[in-house]
Amino acid sequence: MSQREIFDLAQSRDDKDLLKIAAIYFPNNVIANINASSVALVRGSLDEAWTYLSKVEVNPEAYNNLGIYYWLRGDVESAKDYFEKAMVIDSQNENAVANMMLLEKY
Numbered sequence: 001m002s003q004r005e006i007f008d009l010a011q012s013r014d015d016k017d018l019l020k021i022a023a024i025y026f027p028n029n030v031i032a033n034i035n036a037s038s039v040a041l042v043r044g045s046l047d048e049a050w051t052y053l054s055k056v057e058v059n060p061e062a063y064n065n066l067g068i069y070y071w072l073r074g075d076v077e078s079a080k081d082y083f084e085k086a087m088v089i090d091s092q093n094e095n096a097v098a099n100m101m102l103l104e105k106y
Contacts, residue, residue: 023052030056037065046072060090067099071106079103 022029023036033052040049049069056062067082080103086096 027055030059030062034059034061034065037062037069041065041068041072044072058089060086060093060096063089064093064096064099067096067103071099071103076103076106 017039019032019035019039022032026032033055037049037052037056040046040052046069049065053062053066053069063082063086067079067086069079070076070082071079080100083096083100083103086093087100090096
């Protein structure tokens with residue numbers, strides 16, 4: 001099964017655990033790790049999210065997820081730093097912009 005097939009299956013079955021399977025089969029794939037980290041963050045599994053995020057280097061979506069990770073850990077300064085890093089790479093990154101706005105209200 002290709003990575004795209006796994007993603008499509010996950011979307012159709014609404015079973016986000018399948019996104020984690022992609023990261024297991026493709027441990028060096030940036031998209032697979034970002035998707036798996038997103039699932040873990042939504043579920044509040046911060047240690048698991050870190051496992052996936054630590055595999056991704058320079059990427060605006062990974063930086064956005066790292067911002068969320070640190071925010072959920074209570075480290076607001078690190079969260080802000082990562083949202084800013086995401087916006088430096090991609091100034092139109094809607095997620096990072098929205099998260100930064102929410103963080104500033106916090």
